[in-house]
Amino acid sequence: MRNFFAESLYNKIKKNRKIILLSADIGNRLFDKIKKDFPNNFLNCGIAEPNMITFAAGIAKGGFLPVCYTITNFLIYKSIEQIRNDAIYNKNKIVLVGTGSGMSYSHLGPTHHSLEDIGLLNNLPKIKILSPADNSDLEEHLKHSLNITNNQTTYIRLGKKNEPLINKRKPKINLINKVKNNNSKVAIIFTGPLFDCIEKANEKLEKNNIKVDIINLHQIKPFTSSMINALKKYKIIYTLEEHFPDTGIKGILSSNLSDKKIIVKSINNVNKFISHLGSRDYVRRKFGISSDRIYKIIVNEKTKNWN
């Protein structure tokens, strides 16, 4: 995803020299092409994220289109006041791109996991939160973020690399993306690059004649009325995310659907830092994310709650 981001942004800078990519000393060699061909459109601001954000607000005021890129937890947690005051409150548009979101940096431990960023930013008014599941989402998100004209700051929550392509058709801004439609009353809603994990569980579920819909929540904020309308038919929604559920999409769905008599449950139920190091799959499992767990929960619940 990050390689695709670098390539896509290169093409966009080629067409629009107002775009300036700011990095906080991350992306070794990733942006070499931009640096070489468009040296004025790249600036390494050093490991000083809050300054990078306010500096970006300043260049936005000066007529440019800043894209701030670094590891998600440094980009968001270190700079939350700068994002709030200097970008959003003062209406200086920045495209925030967090890389290695969720548990992408599984082996680097909790200082590099971002399990709170959606909740933190969802608290802020007027920001747009986009969470691509694959490169086709990302392309649409990047295009949209750069084109927004009302000084709206956007946040794009990137994974890391080698995420499989899941979208058969182009995702649409302000709408949910139904990846699998079984006309079910039950849906699994996920955000970010988690489809492969759900797909495995779903194969087993289908073998047992259990049909669910699978929805990619690629836009988290604003949570539009079209999104609510598309979801109101469900009786039960299971959520899956590399984020603490209370403030992540589980919490956001619960609050937006609170008057719709829909049960919203999170498959990942762990609310603590995962200090065990390991592969992304291993750390996900520790956090409550695995295809086995999805399968087991849904099979068990079907017998209890579905009818």
Next chain:
Amino acid sequence: MLNDKKLETISKIVRYNIIEQTYLKKSGHLGGALSCTDILVNIFNNHLFNNKDNKFILSKGHCALAVYSVLYQAKKLSKKNFYSFANQGSFFGEHPSPKIDNRYLYFSTGSLGHGVSFGSGIAYSKKINAKKGNIFILVSDGEMNSGTVWESALLSSKLKLNNLIVIVDYNKFQATGKSNEILNIKPLNKKWKSFGWDVVECNGNNHNSFSSSLKQILKNKDRPKIIISHTIKGKGVSFMENDNNWHYRSPSKIELEQSKIQLGIK
């Protein structure tokens, strides 16, 4: 360009209007507004009103009243707006609101340590667009506690932002006491020099001293600039000078009258 005598007269009027507002609205931050009055009067009258390419950023947002007062005296702000200061529903608060949308107040501050970073962004955009003009940023000495100021000092130096002029209102106090007792920022001059900035020091309550320092530093063409302006908190009224209680308190009717006499306002 207004001469020093004219600027001094304006400073007195601006000071009195500030004090009157804090009396009327029972608002705070009077001491810091009075310490930076001369700097603002100087910059606005001699470098902003007559030059559209120059820009100003108030990083010490809690002294917005001093800027309103300078704009009001120069007839760049209506009486109605100036007297709406700190009223219910007004955008002219103790910190400036982005809703003000004035050429001179377009960035809302309040949390310290943001102005230099923001101003350096504007300065950088001017440079890559090859546009004329300088960015003046007023910061407090208390702000020198903030890490972001130093992050920005590094980046601005790397980018050789010679159109960036930071002015420190060095009144030696911050919210709860003497700056150097709370977090020693000395030697300020050497610190900034070592970060790759051009540095001058001046008496920020003396127009002649400030103007000549600014003139001198503007001659340098390679680096970002900082003017360490030594000032007196509460400047202009004897019983307010160097008394940090005036960071929070507002004057009584009698104190307002005494201020008027001391400033020679008729």
